[in-house]
Amino acid sequence: ARARTGLVLVGAVVLAGLLAPHLAGHGPTDQSALSLAGVGTPGHPLGTDDLGRDLLSRVLYGIRADLGIIAVAVPVGAALGCLFALAAAAHPVLDTVVQRIFDLILAFPGLILALAVTAILGPGRLPVVLVIALAEIPAFGRLLRGGILVQREREYVTAARVGGSSGPRVLVRHILPNAADPLVVQIAVSLTVAVFIEGAMSFLGVGVRPPEPTLGSVLSQSMPYLAQAPHFAAGPLITVTALVLGLSLIAEALNREVRR
Template sequence: MTPRGIIGLALVGVLLGAGLAAPLLTSHDPNFQSADALVGPGSAGHLYGTDEIGRDLLSRLLYSIRTDLMVVLIAVPLGLLIGGALALVAVTHRVADVAVQRLFDLLLSFPSLILGLTVTAIAGFGAGSIVTVIVLIEIPSFGRMLRGAILVHRDREYAVAARIGGAGPLRLLTRHVLPNAADPVVVQVAVAMSVAVILEGAMSFIGIGIRPPDASLGGMLSASRPYLEDHPFYALGPLVVITALVVGLNLIAEALNRGARR
């Protein structure tokens, strides 16, 4: 692991721990409203201050991390599983390959936020819609990457030798080709997680993601806009967390990519 990869792991690990330990790190209910509206950090027993309706900002920030992690850790593996399954279907037959490739083209034709608007118009707002959008975005990314890797590796010398040795198509694919084709997919997982963090923040920021009163990083940023001049601390927390998550995940992806090339 490179020094940058270690920094990335540290950033993501600290934020992951903070999100999981949210009930232990703060005694405030993230949705509890009080008369102490927009007080600064350290005031009235609120370490990071309060929002416009008196809710504890540190509590909401920690629970927002939990929300993001829940969305990311559900959506990205689902996108990988579905995209991987479609890639396996595509390499089995030419007609299936054409059909799967056209499906990927269809999904890629929608810009992320337009797809988000479409999904929320059909299914409503909330974490479920965000997960659905991320899955739909990641399916073609994982599917095309894995399909390409399988096509390359199944013509390598070791695969040809296994085929000559009597390995059937299924055994050849699962025991020989897939384990060697998985390296770029591992890198893509880290990239997909950073994309998922950005997308959750963007959807919640424009009001089609996690809906109030539930806490989310994008929602906190959106709510802070009218108070940026007098209370810049309001937006600082979610902005730093989003940046740290994206930078950390991209540093991990870079380190994994370098390791895969060696």
């Protein structure tokens, strides 16, 4: 039931983002004279922001922007992490090098990493993708490396080696299929983390360049108006909550399945 609820929540948010051009009644940057109009204003179901831009349109296009970033960043981080894990499994010296690389990445707090990347590249989509990908490399790399080390000691691996299978063949055909199961759970967890990272970077003004909306940037713009226009923050807050809750429920369900 929880997995189903999670899928419904995530599916609804993803569908809203994908259909943004068809669901939004206005462009995300179109301005009107209706500054901070309330919920239910004709033509603006969620109201407008401080510049008279339709909030429904900005939330929908914000979802679309976030999904595009996350859909690139998490697979890139996962792929690089897994490649590092395979390199670590190949030779003890490489293992030491890879572990130090992971330690180096983890030594930087997420905010410092985001500020450093943005200082070099400037704000935009690419820095957000890079920060998320870098943050995910140690998570996937350490998880797969640990799985490989555990599976390498199993009896079926010893039997395969005795049977004449080469090292790479044993790794690909026997070890990886069993070591990779937890990665499915990590993907769901990493998607949740990616939502927070993108939101935090946009909230702090070091993410996607305005006026292009993201959920984090819309939320950031609403902060000065919370008292007089609470509806300004409601859309992005509810959307992020639904997305994070849905992904968490999916991750929990996947974790139970993997542990069986």
